[in-house]
Amino acid sequence: MDFTFNITDDIPQGKYDSSSVMTAVCLILISISAVVGNLLVLAAIVIKRNLRTISDLYLANLAIADLLQAALAIPLRATVLLGMGKQQAPIPCSVVIFFTLLFGGISNISILLVSVDRFTAIKWPFKYHTWFTMKAFVGSVILSWSSMFLFAASPLVGWGRSDDPSLSPSCRFSSTLDRTYVAIGYIFIHGLPLMTIITVYFFILKASFRHSRAIAAQELSLQLNNSQLKENSFTCGELSTNGEQRRTTNGNNGHTGLPRMRMRNHVRNSGRSGKGARMIAILIGVFIILVLPIIVIDVVEMWKQSSAPPIVVNIAICLIYTNSGVNVFIYASWNAEYRRNFHRILHALWKVVTSPCS
DSSP states (O other), rough: OOOOOOOOTTOOOTTTOOHHHHHHHHHHHHHHHHHHHHHHHHHHHOOOOOGGHHHHHHHHHHHHHHHHHHIIIIHHHHHHTTTTTTTOOOSOOOHHHHHHHHHHHHHHHHHHHHHHHHHHHHHOHHHHHSSOOHHHHHEEEEEHHHHHHHHHHHHHHTBBBBBOOOOTTTHHHHHOOHHHHHHHHIIIIIIHHHHHHHHHHHHHHHHHHHHHHHHHHHHHHHHHHHHHHHHHHHHHHTTOOHHHHHHHHHHHHHHHHHHHHHHHHHHHHHHHHHHHHEEEEEEEEHHHHHHHHHHHHHHHHHOOOOOOOOHHHHHHHHHHHHHHHHHHHHHTTTHHHHHHHHHHHHHHHHHHHHHOOO
């Protein structure tokens, strides 16, 4: 949540700190890639009509939040870092904190909504379309954006702002915001979404393995039954005439073709279950790796008054902002329809760029 790092007091005025410059460059690269990636996802949803389901609209909401984070919040943070050698911050801290809280919080809430949407589709497939309607989607999006806007704007009107804000140009949350406000933000913006996502995908993973085992048991039973039919047909064929043997052999081929087809379906379904399990593991792992480090650093610094090494915090800064660039791709890239549309859009853009002016 706190995306800045401690700055030392011995930085010469008017000069750039090498650590802040490297972090700013990292943020700029992340901003460019996140803008391009999220625009690509939004373009795919706009172009293809079959990518406008409720689940896809939740992905679009996530893409919009991450796009705004990459286009506004990250450049503002990079500008502050590059201006750390000056007497005053080039941008008011209140502006940087507002956009950081708003778009970062919306991004986490959007991930939570996507997770709940997919969990409901798997857990209660027959009730999903009754619960997740366009009205429910619009209501949940309006509620999440309005609540985060009010929370992020609270320091602008006085609530949540520190009584003795630091003059540090780094706009550090712990020095410019009240401790209670920061704690509430951690709980509702990071803590609850993270715990809910882990719980939801644990149940999804469990259901995926249970479904895979059920398919395997069913296919094994069908295979055994067809094997018995094959043996009975072979025994009857030994007692029949040559013409009857040929007819029995043809019948056996029909019987053996069925289990083969079902075994292929079993392998395909098992592959899908395994792919879904890998996707869930990647989702949880990436979210924890990118979000958790900065949370741990800020909590330790806020309660124990000890500062983490600048290099560690700089890495955590880049990690949590990377979340804006990879969020939608993690969810969308597992869908073959999205991948096809990504390829078509990029191919069309490449043809436009490389085509002669005439």
